[in-house]
Amino acid sequence: MPRYDQLFQEIVHTIKEDYAGFAMGQERHDPRPYVHTIGTAFMKKELDADLFYRQVNQYLAETGDRNLRFSRRPDTDYQPFTNGFFTRRSGEILIVSEVHGEDRLRPKDEIIAINGQPLRFYTETLKKRVFYSDQNDRQIWTGFLKMADQITVRRNGQAWDIPLRRFAKTEISKTNTITVDEGIAVLRIERIDETLEHLVEENKALLNEADSMILDLRRCEEGWESSMFCLLPYVLDQSVPVCEVMEGQGLLTLYTEKNCRRRIAQLKTMTADPDLAPIACEMIEELEAKAGLGWVLETEADWGAEEDALIQPIHPERRTALITDLFTAGVAEELADLASRSPRCTLVGRQSSGRYQTCNLISVVFDDMFQLDYPISRRKAWAADQASGVRCDLEIEWTPQECDEDLLMIKAKAAAKAADSF
Structure with missing residues (x-):
């Protein structure tokens, strides 16, 4: 113990x-x-x-x-689980926004109490930051609900208690798709990686012929900077060198003795694989040299980008709308941040998660029972007083109506069709 x-x-x-x-x-x-x-x-x-x-x-x-x-960590006494539903906070209640297994609930059901206590009991007793935000509509109660025994649900004016159940946590498949709707090419992006690059390349003619474009980043939390470049021609309004586009996107990495030791321990597990051993050994050697240096600026060149290469916009006169939400994270936020500075783009939805400000996670296992993941890098441009996520041009508050129709997509289509682009 x-x-x-x-x-x-x-x-x-x-x-x-x-x-x-x-x-x-x-x-x-x-x-x-x-x-x-x-x-x-x-x-x-x-x-x-x-x-x-x-x-x-x-x-x-x-x-x-x-x-x-x-x-x-999974063991004989514990297996990862979910409650089988997701919520959004609205005023003094939680509203079920998605159901994934919990068949006793429906979207738009209202959770008016947790373990017999109203939400305000917990926000007043606990610090609001426990729910990741001081703003009600950006709070995340998922983790807190996993610790609860029961909830009080209200539907059509009737209220009743529901003991919470546990559903086995499963991996969610991430996919990228392209459709054309009303002359607008709609890319629903859930992961910015090689599959996205291939999708864009295979559908280049379709994208070039479309009147405008929508990049739906609401469920995109993962990806690589190098794979983001395939979307930049549809975001930028003029030819720009890679180095200029990525200005301010540099990373500061904290090379403490402990961080380097922990990363080296992870890399040593890769040395048994003949294909991975050479690069793992090279990275270990680099970490040994940087151990204890503290903050080190990682430049664009470290990411393998050709700094002098020009990114050419495709049909810069056409509009591009991006949809973001409070779960948009990582590289998708970097893309949204770049788009926010382009006159051809309009951001629709809700301020992103802010997770792109830190990255490069290290995992530490304690007593084979718990795992701590923490980032050792942060964006050079991150200032303590700035917003944690990328703000939208059209900020739209979440309402239960989104359970019935895709309001953000409707707004994004209107923005993509706007004639007075810039």
Whole structure:
């Protein structure tokens, strides 16, 4: 049985010394309430894996960085699970927005209480940052609901209690698709990778003939910068060198002794593979040289981009609309950020997650029970006082009506058709 109190101190030390985003939120950093709760429970012999897991997740959530993750590893006593539904906060209630397995619920059902208490009880008792945001409509209650026993649901004026169930967590397949609707090429992008590059290349004629374009990034959380380049001709309004496009996109990486040691340990597992061994050994050698250097600027050249190459826009007179939501993350946010500076583009939806500000995650396993993932790089251009995500030109508040019709797509089509482009 691990000493959870000592383990928490190790996690706090990692956040303060090795986490790339700490400097941006250190004024809010206060682990003392969690130290007190964990310490008190330990002294009373009431500290178990569930309580510890909850406390660490609440502590990490206060940073607002959803790239910081603390998870329990599968074992005989625990298997990863979901509640089988997703919610959005609206005022003083949660509204079921999606159902994935929980057949007792429907989209638009209202959750008016959790474990018999209204939402305001938890937001007043706990710090709001536990839900990742001070703004109600950007709060994420998924993790909190996984710790609850029951919810009170209201539908058509009738309310009843539902004991929460656990559904096995499964991998969600990420796909990219292209359709043409009303002369608009609509790319629904869930992962910016080689499959997207191939899709764009295979449908180049279709994209070039379309009157305008929509890039739907609502469910896009993963990808690679190099794969993003295939979309830039439809985002930029004039020829631009790669180095200019990526200006400000450089990364600052924190090469502490501990970060390098942990990354090297991960890479050593790759050396047994003959195909991966050469690059793994090269990376290990580089990390050994950088250990203890602190912050190092990773330039565009480090990403393998040709700095002098020109990116040529395709039909710059045509409009491109991008749809983002609070789950749009990573490279998709970088793309949205670039589009926000292009006169031909209109961003529709909701401010993105802000997860693109930190990246390059390291995974640490504690006692084969828990895993901490934390980023060791942050964007050079990130300032502590700036918005955590990319803002939209047309900000649209979520309402239950979105369960019935795709309001963001309707707005994006209107923006893509706009004649007075720029």
